[in-house]
Amino acid sequence: MSWLTRMFSSTIGQKLIVALTGLFLCTFLVVHMTGNLQLFKDDHGMSFNMYSVFMTTNPLIKTVSYILYFSILFHAFKGLHLAYKNMKARPVGYAVVNGKANSHWTSRYMGILGTIILVFIVVHMNDFWAEYKFGHIPYVQYTENLESGEITAKPYADEAGNPKSIANKAEETIVSINGVDHKITITKDLYAEVAETFKNPLLVALYLISMFAIGFHLYHGFQSGFQTLGLNHPRYNPAIQFLSTWVFAIIIPAGFAAMPLYFLLIK
Numbered sequence: 001m002s003w004l005t006r007m008f009s010s011t012i013g014q015k016l017i018v019a020l021t022g023l024f025l026c027t028f029l030v031v032h033m034t035g036n037l038q039l040f041k042d043d044h045g046m047s048f049n050m051y052s053v054f055m056t057t058n059p060l061i062k063t064v065s066y067i068l069y070f071s072i073l074f075h076a077f078k079g080l081h082l083a084y085k086n087m088k089a090r091p092v093g094y095a096v097v098n099g100k101a102n103s104h105w106t107s108r109y110m111g112i113l114g115t116i117i118l119v120f121i122v123v124h125m126n127d128f129w130a131e132y133k134f135g136h137i138p139y140v141q142y143t144e145n146l147e148s149g150e151i152t153a154k155p156y157a158d159e160a161g162n163p164k165s166i167a168n169k170a171e172e173t174i175v176s177i178n179g180v181d182h183k184i185t186i187t188k189d190l191y192a193e194v195a196e197t198f199k200n201p202l203l204v205a206l207y208l209i210s211m212f213a214i215g216f217h218l219y220h221g222f223q224s225g226f227q228t229l230g231l232n233h234p235r236y237n238p239a240i241q242f243l244s245t246w247v248f249a250i251i252i253p254a255g256f257a258a259m260p261l262y263f264l265l266i267k
């Protein structure tokens, strides 16, 4: 048996992979939230749309995406399986008497919080990721005045107003209009899809509830991942505690929650 097969088949090995995939997913969330902040830029969604093109065409990021899909599936299903095995193995009296005294409540609800997040990810990927890759997102044409920086946007359509598409994910050309250079960019308008989706208050409510679940899940999960990997040390524990509270339980969920609220209430 190779070390990899042994790792996947032993409980200790599976716990380690749940911890590693969990910490990898934490990193993904930092990148995803930071990248999505471009939704707040006042440029008709051009930066966000070009960022989406980069994220879906860059070969390195495409490869990392496959690790991401594996991580989501392994972490969710094996995490739930281990939580179920723990629950069955633990005598009820012990859990009732000592549970509250020994652990933060989030650690006892990781399975439920994780399940809410899994449902969220399925709905979320169906709305945006699947729609972007396999659906029919219309194209938008941006014209950027390279002198003044002014950007205008219009649907990419033929003279009769029928939507047109392009072979690549984005096309950029420089043209001269009245002697001034302009950059013409044609790309899928994922920004409009995001804006449209977040006009639905029920969906926004699902996002907000899910962000609470993510905050609580990560608050415990981030610290616990380090502990499982044996990387807890009195010298680093305060930093890990700080990151799990401020970055993962507060900034990341609040940043994500601001996006649907922005489109529902402001934009």
Ligand code: HEM
Pocket: 032, 036, 052, 055, 056, 065, 068, 117, 121, 124, 125, 128, 129, 132, 190, 194, 207, 214, 256, 257, 259, 260
């Ligand atoms: C609430 C704010 C959020 C917005 C506006 C947002 C937006 C998007 C968009 C537009 C995509 C598709 C773009 C692409 O394929 O590159 C996407 C993909 C994805 N999102 Fe989000 N997202 C948000 C929050 C989250 C959260 C909280 C999670 C995880 C818990 C998440 C997980 C994912 C995953 C796994 C993908 C697929 C990424 C890939 O294919 O590489 N998103 N998101």
